[in-house]
Amino acid sequence: MSRRELDPRKELILKVVTDDYIESAEPVGSRTIARKYNLGLSPATIRNEMADLEEGGYLKQPHVSAGRIPSQQGYRYYVDALMPQKELTEEELTLIRSYFEDRSREIDSILQQTVKILAQLTRYPSIMLGPTLKPAVFKHVQLIPLSARDLLILIVTDMGIIENRVIALDSPVAQGDLDRVSYILNKRLRGRPFIDFKSSVLRELREEIKANNGIFQKAVNLILNTLETRDKERIYLDGIINILDHPEFKQVEKFKLLMELMEEEEKLYRLLSSRQQGLKISIGEENQEEAAQECSLITANYEVGGQVVGTIGVLGPTRMEYAHVVSVVDYIAQKLSEFLSSL
Amino acid sequence: MSRRELDPRKELILKVVTDDYIESAEPVGSRTIARKYNLGLSPATIRNEMADLEEGGYLKQPHVSAGRIPSQQGYRYYVDALMPQKELTEEELTLIRSYFEDRSREIDSILQQTVKILAQLTRYPSIMLGPTLKPAVFKHVQLIPLSARDLLILIVTDMGIIENRVIALDSPVAQGDLDRVSYILNKRLRGRPFIDFKSSVLRELREEIKANNGIFQKAVNLILNTLETRDKERIYLDGIINILDHPEFKQVEKFKLLMELMEEEEKLYRLLSSRQQGLKISIGEENQEEAAQECSLITANYEVGGQVVGTIGVLGPTRMEYAHVVSVVDYIAQKLSEFLSSL
DNA sequence: GCTTAGCACTCGCCTTTCGGGAGTGCTAAC
DNA sequence: GTTAGCACTCCCGAAAGGCGAGTGCTAAGC
Numbered sequence: 001m002s003r004r005e006l007d008p009r010k011e012l013i014l015k016v017v018t019d020d021y022i023e024s025a026e027p028v029g030s031r032t033i034a035r036k037y038n039l040g041l042s043p044a045t046i047r048n049e050m051a052d053l054e055e056g057g058y059l060k061q062p063h064v065s066a067g068r069i070p071s072q073q074g075y076r077y078y079v080d081a082l083m084p085q086k087e088l089t090e091e092e093l094t095l096i097r098s099y100f101e102d103r104s105r106e107i108d109s110i111l112q113q114t115v116k117i118l119a120q121l122t123r124y125p126s127i128m129l130g131p132t133l134k135p136a137v138f139k140h141v142q143l144i145p146l147s148a149r150d151l152l153i154l155i156v157t158d159m160g161i162i163e164n165r166v167i168a169l170d171s172p173v174a175q176g177d178l179d180r181v182s183y184i185l186n187k188r189l190r191g192r193p194f195i196d197f198k199s200s201v202l203r204e205l206r207e208e209i210k211a212n213n214g215i216f217q218k219a220v221n222l223i224l225n226t227l228e229t230r231d232k233e234r235i236y237l238d239g240i241i242n243i244l245d246h247p248e249f250k251q252v253e254k255f256k257l258l259m260e261l262m263e264e265e266e267k268l269y270r271l272l273s274s275r276q277q278g279l280k281i282s283i284g285e286e287n288q289e290e291a292a293q294e295c296s297l298i299t300a301n302y303e304v305g306g307q308v309v310g311t312i313g314v315l316g317p318t319r320m321e322y323a324h325v326v327s328v329v330d331y332i333a334q335k336l337s338e339f340l341s342s343l
Numbered sequence: 344m345s346r347r348e349l350d351p352r353k354e355l356i357l358k359v360v361t362d363d364y365i366e367s368a369e370p371v372g373s374r375t376i377a378r379k380y381n382l383g384l385s386p387a388t389i390r391n392e393m394a395d396l397e398e399g400g401y402l403k404q405p406h407v408s409a410g411r412i413p414s415q416q417g418y419r420y421y422v423d424a425l426m427p428q429k430e431l432t433e434e435e436l437t438l439i440r441s442y443f444e445d446r447s448r449e450i451d452s453i454l455q456q457t458v459k460i461l462a463q464l465t466r467y468p469s470i471m472l473g474p475t476l477k478p479a480v481f482k483h484v485q486l487i488p489l490s491a492r493d494l495l496i497l498i499v500t501d502m503g504i505i506e507n508r509v510i511a512l513d514s515p516v517a518q519g520d521l522d523r524v525s526y527i528l529n530k531r532l533r534g535r536p537f538i539d540f541k542s543s544v545l546r547e548l549r550e551e552i553k554a555n556n557g558i559f560q561k562a563v564n565l566i567l568n569t570l571e572t573r574d575k576e577r578i579y580l581d582g583i584i585n586i587l588d589h590p591e592f593k594q595v596e597k598f599k600l601l602m603e604l605m606e607e608e609e610k611l612y613r614l615l616s617s618r619q620q621g622l623k624i625s626i627g628e629e630n631q632e633e634a635a636q637e638c639s640l641i642t643a644n645y646e647v648g649g650q651v652v653g654t655i656g657v658l659g660p661t662r663m664e665y666a667h668v669v670s671v672v673d674y675i676a677q678k679l680s681e682f683l684s685s686l
Numbered sequence: 687g688c689t690t691a692g693c694a695c696t697c698g699c700c701t702t703t704c705g706g707g708a709g710t711g712c713t714a715a716c
Numbered sequence: 717g718t719t720a721g722c723a724c725t726c727c728c729g730a731a732a733g734g735c736g737a738g739t740g741c742t743a744a745g746c
Binding site for chain 2: 688689690691692695696697698
Binding site: 043 | 708
């Protein structure tokens with residue numbers, strides 16, 4: 001990533017063009033810049049600089065008699081070197097903070113609400129990859145008989161995520177047996193991370209499995225199964241319609257492409273799960289996913305106890321309000337991390 | 344609802360116009376009908392009949408030199424009296440049946456998948472109002488200590504719906520106390536419908552509440568709270584993008600209106616929850632919700648043990664494949680009822 | 687008396703045409 | 717290196733015109 005390879009005046013003009021285009025969605029001409037931004041330069045000078053910037057690949061012209069817009073490379077330079085640091089407004093800060101102060105809800109609704117607030121503040125579609133169970137720790141495991149033939153297995157993690165499954169039994173089981181199995185499972189599992197289950201815990205349990213009847217085996221299988229099902233973390237979405245406010249999606253086709261991406265959990269998952277590195281911006285064709293190649297994606301990871309567990313992100317047109325979105329995403333990720341860690 | 348008020352030939356022409364318009368989305372002219380449907384009538388005759396139908400309010404013209412399209416009243420007559428009964432194809436039947444044969448998943452995913460299959464078969468956006476808890480029966484209630492200060496309350500219904508909440512305690516509680524409370528709750532609640540809780544059960548429990556310590560009170564409050572939160576049933580959605588395949592939504596504005604409706608749980612809830620009467624079709628402005636007034640909504644209720652518990656529906660343009668959608672919605676509602684009742 | 691052929695007429699839609707305007711690149715002067 | 721001037725390009729929106737689908741009416745036919 002080449003920074004500072006342009007001289008200051010070219011940088012200034014690239015910045016002004018990008019800022020203006022982000023705001024107006026219209027190609028920016030030399031005259032507009034001279035009039036609007038008072039750079040102390042004549043349109044002709046600006047034209048010369050813009051021609052150079054175009055030659056360097058930072059700007060492009062939709063057609064010969066239009067103004068310039070940033071190219072993908074231009075956005076990249078802007079994001080890396082020119083973008084202003086944008087502080088969140090007092091209202092925004094208050095909104096986010098006050099939202100995370102309410103601790104009474106269950107985790108799923110908190111996550112859903114977090115995406116909603118992200119979409120609301122950025123006015124772009126927002127995505128979240130729910131917390132992975134990998135670093136999660138068993139807090140409680142229990143078998144509960146629902147009827148003669150149905151057994152409920154309950155798994156609670158330290159983060160408050162609760163999984164439950166029902167197993168149908170071949171034959172009735174005595175409460176005492178269940179309690180014993182629950183007791184052993186808890187003794188072995190409590191405090192252990194999920195990730196150890198398949199590797200080490202399973203081995204340790206082998207003898208107990210032998211010693212006990214089929215229930216134990218079933219319970220263990222169910223835990224395994226649950227861990228695997230939950231391996232693909234849930235994806236949360238909100239504010240998809242926001243994308244319709246932007247002229248680049250006025251043609252239904254463009255919108256449909258994106259909408260299809262949004263309905264494909266698998267693709268979203270791929271898009272988000274590869275992003276384990278703090279705040280990340282990918283612009284246009286830097287995105288692998290074809291449907292997102294006219295978009296930019298800004299993501300940040302959130303953590304529990306210092307360990308990355310998930311990702312939140314915002315998807316918008318390449319002509320996106322980078323500065324603002326970066327601040328919002330970053331701050332919300334941070335607050336969410338604090339929140340989850342405090343549970 | 345006036346049926347059979349048109350003479351047979353007018354009915355025939357209304358039916359043909361409607362069928363053709365549903366298929367082609369283009370206004371239908373007299374010539375087209377004469378050529379395509381071989382009614383043994385000349386275009387001129389058909390024109391006369393169409394003029395009569397227009398006068399009667401069954402057809403309308405988008406503009407004077409275009410063909411006719413059905414009016415809302417025309418669709419209504421079509422739906423009430425003319426619509427052919429459409430059998431599902433063998434593939435469709437197999438798909439639905441095979442889907443409901445797999446009994447291993449949890450209820451939430453079953454409901455989500457049901458909407459998905461509905462959207463897939465109809466090619467319209469599909470909605471479901473999740474089963475109400477009103478007629479649900481307590482199957483199991485239990486308090487489980489997670490740590491010194493956290494208590495999990497678990498409520499299982501006969502339909503396999505599982506609710507859980509965590510309460511923070513002021514002070515530690517002995518396992519014995521918890522077991523006793525769980526025992527009493529189960530004894531009192533098992534087999535009783537949720538709806539009795541607030542009215543009669545609560546009264547019966549009053550003495551126990553007094554006799555026991557604060558836990559009991561807390562648990563009861565939490566159950567109350569859970570029942571109330573779950574009072575608004577969950578809404579499931581799928582296939583919203585399908586709407587983009589239809590020319591009436593090519594303008595982004597139209598689509599946006601509908602999309603906003605889809606994001607407003609409250610409105611969807613109102614739209615669906617008022618439909619306790621088997622299969623129902625509402626056309627255009629028969630819908631209360633403004634955003635749906637260029638749409639038709641076809642819904643059916645599903646039942647558990649003979650009692651209506653929820654609604655599934657399909658939303659499409661008024662120019663909708665009524666016959667096909669009716670069959671699909673009806674059949675899926677029926678299969679879903681059987682499925683849920685068998686749990 | 688209903689049905690139909692003929693015909694004039696209407697009107698949306700598509701294509702073409704045609705300025706106007708915004709913006710450029712080049713050149714020459716400062 | 718900067719800037720004024722100017723010719724040139726080309727998108728865009730409005731206006732114009734022709735096409736075609738479809739109609740309603742009239743008068744003749746069965």
